[in-house]
Amino acid sequence: MRSCRGMTLVEVAAALAIAALLAVAAMQTVTRLARASARNRDLASGPSRTLALRELLATDLGHAQRVRLTRTGFELQTFARLAPGSMALEHLRATVAYEVRTVGPATWLLRTQTADGARPLVELVARDVRAVALKADGRTQPRKDRWCGVPDAMTVTVTPADSDVESLTFHRR
Numbered sequence: 001m002r003s004c005r006g007m008t009l010v011e012v013a014a015a016l017a018i019a020a021l022l023a024v025a026a027m028q029t030v031t032r033l034a035r036a037s038a039r040n041r042d043l044a045s046g047p048s049r050t051l052a053l054r055e056l057l058a059t060d061l062g063h064a065q066r067v068r069l070t071r072t073g074f075e076l077q078t079f080a081r082l083a084p085g086s087m088a089l090e091h092l093r094a095t096v097a098y099e100v101r102t103v104g105p106a107t108w109l110l111r112t113q114t115a116d117g118a119r120p121l122v123e124l125v126a127r128d129v130r131a132v133a134l135k136a137d138g139r140t141q142p143r144k145d146r147w148c149g150v151p152d153a154m155t156v157t158v159t160p161a162d163s164d165v166e167s168l169t170f171h172r173r
Contacts, residue, residue, distance in 0.1 A: 028085055035087050053126055056111065057156055059089065060096050067134065067151075069144040073099035074134040077147070081113055084121050098156075100129050107161055131159040 007015075063080035074097070081094035094115040101110050109129040113121040136142060136151035 032085060032087065053109075053158065056125065057098075060098075060111075061150070061154065061156070063091075064150045066147045066149060067142045067154075068147045069134065069142050070097065070099060071144075072101070073097065073132045074142065076150075081115050082121060084118065098125075098132050098134075100132055109158065126158065128161040129158060130161045131157075133157045133159075 059080055060076055060078055063078045064076040065079065066077040068075050076096045078094055078096055079091055081090050081092050081096075082088070083090050092115060094113050097110075097112045097114075099110055099112070100107055102108075103110075103124065106127050107129055108124045109126040109132055111123045111125045113123075133156070134142060135155050135157070137153040137155060138151055140148070140151055142148055142151070
């Protein structure tokens with residue numbers, strides 16, 4: 001009697017499952033790189049930079065529960081975080097910090113997100129930024145190194161390194 005060599009149905013199913021997992025992982029990586037590339041291109045210059053920055057800040061400030069000032073910017077405790085793999089918005093608790101740092105030859109506005117048990121997610125938000133500040137439009141002002149409630153209206157001032165000050169005002173609903 002001859003033995004026929006071939007693959008069983010179980011082996012074929014296992015191979016297909018592994019191939020499907022690899023394809024999903026590859027698609028997530030390609031999608032993430034494409035979004036990051038588009039975001040960096042939008043944030044690089046002009047009106048697109050302002051619009052993208054305004055949308056990102058509006059999301060973080062709109063979901064913020066507490067705020068505090070830091071030496072180089074401000075921090076928010078928020079219920080909107082970006083998923084590390086897909087950059088999709090998730091309604092989960094996170095602490096988000098906006099600060100200016102020198103990275104290589106340029107100064108950048110950085111957004112650092114920390115969440116329970118996850119690695120910090122650091123984004124280069126805008127290039128050639130000299131300073132960022134948050135100020136409440138009212139009596140109660142956030143304080144340095146001390147958490148407080150989020151005011152109803154606040155102004156975030158982003159100072160580019162090579163041009164005039166740009167103020168972005170946000171009103172909570």
